[in-house]
């Protein structure tokens with residue numbers, strides 16, 4: 001069986017600076033895979049390249065059996081690859097519901113879209129309670145929920161989440177992580193980029209540690225969580 005996402009020897013550069021230096025990994029349908037690593041390791045660059053926002057200088061990406069080479073971002077979304085970006089990028093003056101509907105801009109099935117809006121409100125009740133309010137009035141954690149809800153509105157086969165716990169209180173972070181677990185139980189495949197290695201590895205099937213553009217260690221979430229070098233470098237242990 002081929003994987004849902006296959007990344008092979010991917011290289012991405014900003015001018016002369018190579019930010020991703022030949023990484024390879026796969027994501028199987030139904031899995032949660034996490035990329036962890038320090039600031040500047042190349043995690044965000046990897047996600048932005050997979051969603052078509054950056055062009056690689058080398059390597060291959062196949063998603064659901066197709067090459068994503070030179071494919072525009074909106075085509076990649078229509079194939080089922082959705083991205084909830086770092087820093088959220090919600091539209092503050094639009095309402096919460098309008099922001100959610102933007103995630104469904106390629107869909108023509110109005111009834112299905114309404115069901116998915118209701119599903120987003122079931123996952124994140126606060127969004128439903130405040131559906132007619134400007135999204136800019138939400139707290140940081142609530143905006144993160146909105147960004148996740150919006151990404152889900154395209155009915156993705158693969159959901160890419162870039163640092164969903166960034167800047168959140170411990171309680172909000174637990175809520176986001178619980179939602180990721182819930183989505184996975186519902187069959188959503190997830191590629192998760194996280195600074196919080198403990199939280200990410202605890203729920204991931206597989207993880208990859210990135211350092212300065214390279215994958216330096218890979219394993220199951222469980223294995224990496226117990227790996228001595230990971231514990232020292234990322235989990236703050238001596």
Ligand code: ATP
Pocket residue numbers: 014017019037038039040041042043044045046195
């Ligand atoms: P963080 O956790 O801090 O977001 P990251 O692992 O996601 O880190 P990237 O944001 O992918 O890392 O950055 C990888 C490298 O590319 C860094 O050295 C960064 O300074 C550089 N970089 C990122 N964006 C640009 C850009 N637009 N122009 C030039 N260099 C960039």
